[in-house]
Amino acid sequence: MRWDDVARAGRIAAAADPVLAGIYGASIRMGATAQDFAVPGLEYQIIADTAGELWEPIIVQWDQWVSDYDDLVASERALRKLFDHDLPVVIEGVYMWSVFTDGASLVDAPDRAGFYGRAVRFRLSPIREDLRPGRST
Numbered sequence: 077m078r079w080d081d082v083a084r085a086g087r088i089a090a091a092a093d094p095v096l097a098g099i100y101g102a103s104i105r106m107g108a109t110a111q112d113f114a115v116p117g118l119e120y121q122i123i124a125d126t127a128g129e130l131w132e133p134i135i136v137q138w139d140q141w142v143s144d145y146d147d148l149v150a151s152e153r154a155l156r157k158l159f160d161h162d163l164p165v166v167i168e169g170v171y172m173w174s175v176f177t178d179g180a181s182l183v184d185a186p187d188r189a190g191f192y193g194r195a196v197r198f199r200l201s202p203i204r205e206d207l208r209p210g211r212s213t
Contacts, residue, residue, distance in 0.1 A: 078132045078170075078202045079125045085168035086120060086136055086159070086200070095154040099147050107139070115191045117141040118151065123197065131173070132204040137197045139182060148192045152179070159198040172202040 083106065090096050091104050100118045107121035123135040136159075140151045158167070160176040167174065175198065182193030 077125075078205050079122050079134050081170050082134050082136065082172070082200045082202060083120070083122060085170040088168045089158050090118065090120070090138075090155070093154050093158060095150055099142060099151050113141070115141045115143055116147065127204055130204055131201040133199055133201040135177065135197055135199055137195050140194050140196070141182075141191060143191045145186075145192055148194055152194065152196055155196055155198075159200065167200075170202050172200050174198060174200050 087104065087106070096104065096118060100116050103114055103117040105117075105119055107119045117139075118141070119139045121137050121139075123137050125132065125134040138155055140148060140155075142148050142151060156176055159174045161174050164171060164173050166172075177197045177199050179194060179196040182195050183189045183191065186192045
């Protein structure tokens with residue numbers, strides 16, 4: 077099980093990124109309830125996790141909520157810079173493959189809603205954790 081390590085690493089990396097911190101401030105968090113919805117806000121959630129013989133792929137979705145289109149573009153660029161790589165990387169101490177998989181709009185008509193929303197997903201694949209007795213990760 078590595079989803080907890082990946083979630084922690086992603087949260088820390090996003091909060092430390094100057095572009096994302098400038099747009100969202102302290103509003104970077106794990107997916108919240110509808111009552112906690114905020115603009116601007118950056119939320120992440122684990123969509124899926126699986127295990128293979130060596131790697132443990134995890135799909136993480138980041139939901140970006142902003143009132144300005146330029147902030148939306150800057151936010152996605154920053155997320156891709158953090159989590160879309162051709163080779164394995166170390167993110168906050170976790171060695172993994174990290175690639176962009178897809179994105180989608182979260183708002184049908186931003187002009188009417190008064191804000192922009194876009195989801196982007198990344199497949200983060202850390203080395204599988206060995207939980208057998210007497211073994212360490």
